[in-house]
Amino acid sequence: MHDVLRIPPAPESPLSSAVRIRARDGVLLAADVYLPAVGEETDALPGDTILIRLPYDKSGVYCFIPLVAEYFTRHGYRVVAQDVRGKFRSEGDALLFVNEVDDGYDTIEWITQQSWSNGRVAMWGDSYYGYTQWAAAASGHPALKAISPRVTGTRLGEPVRRDDTARTRRVEWGVTYMYPLTQFFENDALHWEPDWSRRDFAAQAEEFIDQMGRRGLSYDQWYPHQVLLPRFPQGSPFAGRSVPTLHTIGWWDNCAPLSWADVETIRRHPNWDAHHYLRIEPIDHESFRLDEEPIDRVMERSEEQIRALLPRTLDPTLEFFEVFVRGKGSATAIPRVTWSLAGTNEMRESSTWPPEGARSVTRYATAAGELSDVRPDSVTTRQWTHDPDDLVPSSAPDAFAFLLALPDEAPVGERADVLRFDGPVLEADVDLAGPVTARVRVSSDGPVMDCFIRLLDVAPDGSALRIARGQLQLHDAAVAETLQIDLGQIGYRLRTGHRLRIHVSSSDYPEFLPQPGTGADPWAWGDTRTNLQTLVIGGESAFSLTLTVLEGNLP
Known part of the structure; x- marks a missing residue:
């Protein structure tokens, strides 16, 4: 038997209103709507919305979305935080990646029809909820005005293709097949670890499935008979309408190769490259920094520590959205590349990457x-x-x-x-x-x-x-x-x-x-x-x- 910790959805934030958004196939997607406090006349008018679509519980402590939403609303934005299909309070199958294009489009369409929306939408988020931004952009919805994906990639989580006949391939991550057995097995998150000393991982996966009494759709599409369902129905996510992008990469992010692969692809698509902005920070996937103070180098951050983290995490996005969502200021004032010289605590700016003179x-x-x-x-x-x-x-x-x-x-x-x-x-x-x-x-x-x-x-x-x-x-x-x-x-x-x-x-x-x-x-x-x-x-x-x-x- 495996020790399995089940994480159900956390209580919804009292600062939000719970809604259900109907996707085109009738599935109801759970979301929380956060509106700015009405302190000025403009706060009561329809305004710009930031959409966050994630599989890690829109109300949970891990991603602290209620605190993120509170920060964004203080800057006058409406915020919609949504559990993706099949996760936590949302209906549908827990099938990772493949529904995010259509569900992103349908959610943006719903936002534009609300009385508090002015029809302009932006998106923000890390990892999988960075991926959902690429997917929504690929949907081509005209209301999506800007995105701010962090530590992610369009091929996030994709396993090595076992039918590839090339002599060289990627080396498979240990987490690849575990992710659909933990985060995408069912609505709740299921935290468990295999016995890493045994290494018969497929057998341990079947033991876990037997223990749960049902199979997981996300795992079964990948193993043992690999089926890689298309995550971008129209082909390349960069084939269609482009969206201004603030693209954040971490020097020590283990997913950084996926981010850099997207950078290279974008360079071959001039319409995307024209308003693609890089921000490269001395962080890993969980946003720990090389220069982190020892007191902050803890996995379980306190609310005080999270609130202190928000300005450095969210302010670059807010500055970007001021230009591309609210139309304030000029795009020429935004550096094309903002990057850290790790080991110096410096942030530098350049017009290209690598910088001129390298x-x-x-x-x-x-x-x-x-x-x-x-x-x-x-x-x-x-x-x-x-x-x-x-x-x-x-x-x-x-x-x-x-x-x-x-x-x-x-x-x-x-x-x-x-x-x-x-x-x-x-x-x-x-x-x-x-x-x-x-x-x-x-x-x-x-x-x-x-x-x-x-x-x-x-x-x-x-x-x-x-x-x-x-x-x-x-x-x-x-x-x-x-x-x-x-x-x-x-x-x-x-x-x-x-x-x-x-x-x-x-x-x-x-x-x-x-x-x-x-x-x-x-x-x-x-x-x-x-x-x-x-x-x-x-x-x-x-x-x-x-x-x-x-x-x-x-x-």
Whole structure:
């Protein structure tokens, strides 16, 4: 038996009015309407509305939407907070992602017909309730004037396609199949953890399903017979009408690769790119900051702490909506990119990303375990083992709250199954701003190989902070292949006396599903086998790291 904590809907806020919004198929979607207190004559007139559509309980403590709504209404906005279809008080099937385009359209249409609405709607939210903004924008409703998605992506939560015949694929997150077994199994949230030491996850999922006495539609669409239902019926979410977007990405958000993928797609759609604004902050998925005060580095924030968090979280959105929703001010006054130089507590502005003046710098791994500006001529190899019974542990207990733990990753580099490469000590500060990529030629004596690359900032005391990372899966791994691994984007100051370090490994567990070594499905597990992995050093296929430097010089 699994210990399951059921989280039902919290009491609705006394500041709101509960309504039911009928979708086109008759399903009733539960929402709370918050209106500004009538202190001035203009407050009683129809006004602008901010819509928040989420699966985590519109009234619950986790997302503190009532406090968010109170903050927005103090600025004169009407707020509609809605449980998405099948969640908490809303009717319908708990089927993640696929109904959000139509339900978003229908909800916006309902808002425009209310006496307190002037017909202008904006949207705000994080993660899944950032995704619902992309979906509503894709619906093409003309009343949607601006969106402010944070730490999210249009392909949020999508599992790796098992019918993909390409030699390289994404490495599957450990949370992918757990999400539909917890947050999207039924109306209530069901919190439970598998026994991560067993690793027969598919069997444990079936045990949980038997325990609940019914199957979950969201899980069954993905496993064991994968069906990826279209989440954007019209194709690309950026194919149609564009919406002004304030797009917030966190340097340490584990979902940041999804955000950056959308940035690249938007650049290929001029109508979207014309009013796409980036904001890049030193945060993780749960909005913990690198420079968080120790007293605030707690998972269960008090109401006082949440209220203190709201201005830094919501004020950039309010400033953006003043221009694009209320028509006050000029869009030219809003910087196209606002970004943090992590490690300095600075927010900077630029017209492009990467900023003008940034340049690429490449460093090469050596057989001696160093990072050099000279590519070794001679070809050698470094090898390590991947033992499914002794996996490289994930450094943070919760991948979504990496900066809550703020782990020292130096001990990971002491393991025999992790290759380590160190750069020289810096004699002056160096500012990094832009993409980081690794080029590796690898192979394995097993059929499938996962290759994890981690870039670390090592302090003089020996502690190591992860500042970039990437991973890729190689199939038919007995045949060597050169991989280009995207480590994401970075805005970070390396301090004098620090050094860069790279870790190379084949697991990061339980954040990512580990390979059993046999090529079998890692969710189902089964028999295991230790693999010997090989990395090429030097020559034309040299292991290299390319960074983007804005200021200073890497030795």
